Amino acid sequence: MLSRQPQARAASTFDYKDPLQCQKLLDEDEIAIASVAKEYSQEKLLPRVLDAYRDENFDKNILKEMGSLGLLGATIKGYGCAGISDVAMGSSLVMGAIHDFGTQELKERFLPEMAKGDILGCFGLTEPNHGSDPGSMETTARLDPNHEGVYLLSGSKTWITNSPIADVLVVWAKLDGKIRGFLVERSRCPEGTLETPAIKNKTGLRASITGMIHMENAPVFKENMFPDVEGLKGPFACLNNARYGIAWGTMGALEDCIERSKEYALSRKQFKGNPLAKYQLIQKKLADAVTDVAYGLLACIQVGRLKQQGLLVPEMVSVIKRQNCDRALEHARRLQEIFGGNAVADEYHIGRHVANLFVAQTYEGQSDIHSLILGRAITGVQAFC
Amino acid sequence: MLSRQPQARAASTFDYKDPLQCQKLLDEDEIAIASVAKEYSQEKLLPRVLDAYRDENFDKNILKEMGSLGLLGATIKGYGCAGISDVAMGSSLVMGAIHDFGTQELKERFLPEMAKGDILGCFGLTEPNHGSDPGSMETTARLDPNHEGVYLLSGSKTWITNSPIADVLVVWAKLDGKIRGFLVERSRCPEGTLETPAIKNKTGLRASITGMIHMENAPVFKENMFPDVEGLKGPFACLNNARYGIAWGTMGALEDCIERSKEYALSRKQFKGNPLAKYQLIQKKLADAVTDVAYGLLACIQVGRLKQQGLLVPEMVSVIKRQNCDRALEHARRLQEIFGGNAVADEYHIGRHVANLFVAQTYEGQSDIHSLILGRAITGVQAFC
Amino acid sequence: MLSRQPQARAASTFDYKDPLQCQKLLDEDEIAIASVAKEYSQEKLLPRVLDAYRDENFDKNILKEMGSLGLLGATIKGYGCAGISDVAMGSSLVMGAIHDFGTQELKERFLPEMAKGDILGCFGLTEPNHGSDPGSMETTARLDPNHEGVYLLSGSKTWITNSPIADVLVVWAKLDGKIRGFLVERSRCPEGTLETPAIKNKTGLRASITGMIHMENAPVFKENMFPDVEGLKGPFACLNNARYGIAWGTMGALEDCIERSKEYALSRKQFKGNPLAKYQLIQKKLADAVTDVAYGLLACIQVGRLKQQGLLVPEMVSVIKRQNCDRALEHARRLQEIFGGNAVADEYHIGRHVANLFVAQTYEGQSDIHSLILGRAITGVQAFC
């Protein structure tokens, strides 16, 4: 033991799965929920993912299962939600929006059922012509001239996760030129006012369902508008939560890549019966990836703690969303090389991770955009064209 | 891409599609065949590729069409082949093997029909447990104790392009411990001696058909063995031709990525109506890619000229196969970022290029393996484990 | 451990100098000593560094000054040392060795004067032919046949910081084939038995003095041998402390690079009077560097906490030494580009940082070596040739 203090207790060993012992920074609840989520993923999701990815299917039961484990909207306190810490779980985008901006009545109407996975939401911000620049959105809301207390929404959203199967759609639209949030209920929209076609033949995230939202005078009761939030503040606050969750998620994907690569490198023999794991070029790829997981998790934990203390600022999320996505993608690609030609077989899972991580790098703020957000925060000068 | 107009001699301008005017290094025949191939690709292949990629289909008519254009075995002189220069076209793997190592009789029997695309070949070297290290192959040939003049082949090959639809299979197997090449004719194999199942659910090269070859005493007449080539020299010579072709092919894929990215960057407006093309971060990605295409093509041309002069050594092919694959993949990934979330839509083609280029980096000698081949040539010391 | 206690609650803002608020993880003493060290560096060291670097001078007074501030051997408790936490300061290599392995008498004789900077030590492990592989060292110790209780040391060490000016030299040598540690006192060595020539014309770390140690039967009293440590364990434990300090130090150098680059980018106007800071390509360099400082500091803090709890294992130090050196060097080089041609003027300091950080990447375990140490820990297979 190198330490000079006489405090050393049990002998410590190096665990490549947690090289800097991030585990020690978590409390018991956080460890417990991580364990539940991991077990569920391994036992229930993994066996289904290959088929889902091949066929672009999404099984709605997954949400019910996750709901029954308390994994939906898990940071929310009350409304049937688990109320765990930010470090324990990145927040749900839609439930988070309702919780943060909805009226008491909206929360009570929707959150408990969403927490069980019985009704499903989606979050409609991005438009076909406005990806990185939502402030230019074209979707509008206007008062229905024929029905009091009703807004009519018109416009299109795209790349909306779960839109084809959502019961409740959070839609951001301009009302008198100002961005407001609305809860569109599918069951209340007359035929022809709301269409949510799926986007098929995706090159990544194929086990997740993605679609568009086309609205032509889709009606929303006034009570379904978020009362107090106006402008980009609202959707950006929601996105910030999502980005925080993405920073965590990419590390999980990378951990799986590492584990699979290591196993493959140990089992695959080439040249005189040596495993690939004996190659220096292979070991370096593994060492690089393991290092960035450790660093990335520390950053997530730190930002999670700051979030819980109310000290979060959006640029912090830009830091970890960008870095963790970039690093996870870079390493997943390097690790994919270990599989050689076999990487092309989807049973090895690595190709799926690479494809998904590329999407993670682009959504909720493409990497370059976050660079410029940070550049502006550093220099005080803005460089968006 | 490469402009084909008669060589202007007026004031020169910069053409990003050919920044260093590689075109000037080609002769008329080479320019002509490039033009034929490009036109065919754009008009006949492009419209079919999305569906083929989605469904993992390969249309055998493609080979007949290419045959009718003289694009099959095009560097072979005679036997119904076009006899063009090495710069004009990378050689066909199977036809090249027959041409280089087959008897006169084998050439006459197979090449003319293969040149027309009427019969189809495949090249069986890689085995499930021996990817980078074919010298350890386990497939064997032995004399049939019951039929004179017949060898019986047993063993398995995998990742064999076109094996499920091939009529003639070049198979490398050990005869008395020495690697020899055999032409297995599917029509002459009794049921149960030859199986060629397709490998499905690939994460790349999905518009190309790939399979295994399982042989259990598959019979081959003595005349179908390559007479004079023994050991790894034979398959390696064939692979060298294939690698040379791959070095060219990756540049073509990258050119397409550049063109599509540039178009997207010009048409996509964000932030005050400026096109993405105005972003410095975007321009750098394009400039980097364009530069490496120019360099990569010069290297292909140079190696092609050396090949024609009989001055080629395998390490030269390692140089250009590795570098062009690595650079093309790297740039395709950077360019993919330009598309943001839209990259996930397969209609933009960029995701397919990225997936395919990753495979190109791994097949016919994974990039790291070529590093070590070069490292050995530079230092005289070998570093394979 | 990363703190979880609720803290300040005022509105938080983004501070690029501490983007993830690492400061919140430090206690008051740690913050205080960091402040002392920073003030000393800015006010006393910075004004002298240009001349020192140009002329390869090292001013011995620096050690006295640092001693008077409690900055030498600061983690040691007692013996006139400050006894601060591991997070507050990386340990002194020589004082640490004496403290960890010396007898009580040795500690009392040397540590108090070393803490004041009145006598100076150096650490002699590396030999001319054995950089990454100290186990093959050729320096030997043997009993003096003519004087009882005396060892005679013979052999050469190189790249030894401070050897030309050291009063006490920790030298590792083989006694009966086993590596042992000796305290060589310069004042007790007869002429010709100990030479410590300076190595001049260095391309980096020029403000630090470096030299060789040549010993030809240099005498050491038995009492000056570390009694209980044998083999590489001893020097490696010392090096681990040094590496831990290096991981911190590189982040400090990078912070200075960021600050200087940012200032330059804001003050330098090109093209229509815009500051360089408005360039996207510049902002990305800054954002990348700022991100890795934040991540690197979190990792240092975490490892420091584990060290204090006796939970440190050497591979953890490999993780942070390698990563922080690599990242600091990479970013310093990118930031250097911001200065354009002016980077070549040493007044901008950036060239010095780059040169020094390259040395940091190579000493105390070159980056690739640490990759292989980690690769072995991950795979269980060793890949040293």
Added chain:
Amino acid sequence: MLSRQPQARAASTFDYKDPLQCQKLLDEDEIAIASVAKEYSQEKLLPRVLDAYRDENFDKNILKEMGSLGLLGATIKGYGCAGISDVAMGSSLVMGAIHDFGTQELKERFLPEMAKGDILGCFGLTEPNHGSDPGSMETTARLDPNHEGVYLLSGSKTWITNSPIADVLVVWAKLDGKIRGFLVERSRCPEGTLETPAIKNKTGLRASITGMIHMENAPVFKENMFPDVEGLKGPFACLNNARYGIAWGTMGALEDCIERSKEYALSRKQFKGNPLAKYQLIQKKLADAVTDVAYGLLACIQVGRLKQQGLLVPEMVSVIKRQNCDRALEHARRLQEIFGGNAVADEYHIGRHVANLFVAQTYEGQSDIHSLILGRAITGVQAFC
């Protein structure tokens, strides 16, 4: 053009010093002059460079020696110059300017003596506040109100190679708002009108002398103004020649790095007596560097041939200047790692190459600037702030 003629047919071998046999693309004269230059560099320059670099000295005799070998202004036909091809040698900046833009009289007065190295020139374009943006220069020329036929130049230039020792200074200045070129003769400038202080303590290119030019009404006869060139066209044409030469020069520096690294890797033994050259991580560094030298030289040759045919456009030079500088610097840095701690000893030369190549990346158009020049050429959109 890359040659297509059939050439040698003896067995070819792989030569890592010329992996793609660029040599075959050169004619006899080009090979001869390369050989003269190489021999001169190895025998006359190399023995002096360490001291020159350490002390920032430049020996003016070097120019006389180079002159006597025909290496100055070598592409110029007549005026005592060698008249070799563009591939044989990058042009001299100052002599090129005089040759391309000077009157017949100026050529005859200056070129023959400059070709012999008897008088020395420098090229004054860059100003302290205008590096990447020379169009904003502040130096002015005006008619001397007291002497007919004389211009008076005022203003400052910086980072001017050889300014402190130049006899003739090409200075670009604004006359009536338009940029014009002047030949300032030091011997004709009264005291106080022309100062050319050296810039000392450079962190790179220390064996080359660099300085400023301060002019306060420095007189120039009308005959010494370039008659026909106006605006940035003139200096940019000169710089283009210089950049073309830089693209070649960086490859030479990198070749030297490769050779030295390879020698070191073979001679340095670590871990059981294996040379470093046996490390995969080392071999990859060498293979990467060797590959980019081959590619970079092909590009230089191609651009040289286009230059000779009058087909050069500036963007082509941006392509090769940027790429070859970037690649050479990147590889030199990787190769430097091979030397471990020894890299810091200047006797290994690698540190000097790295420092110099960084300067090469920034001068005559910093790498990012050339990215944007190319980005503009590709997209048609300009992204300079």
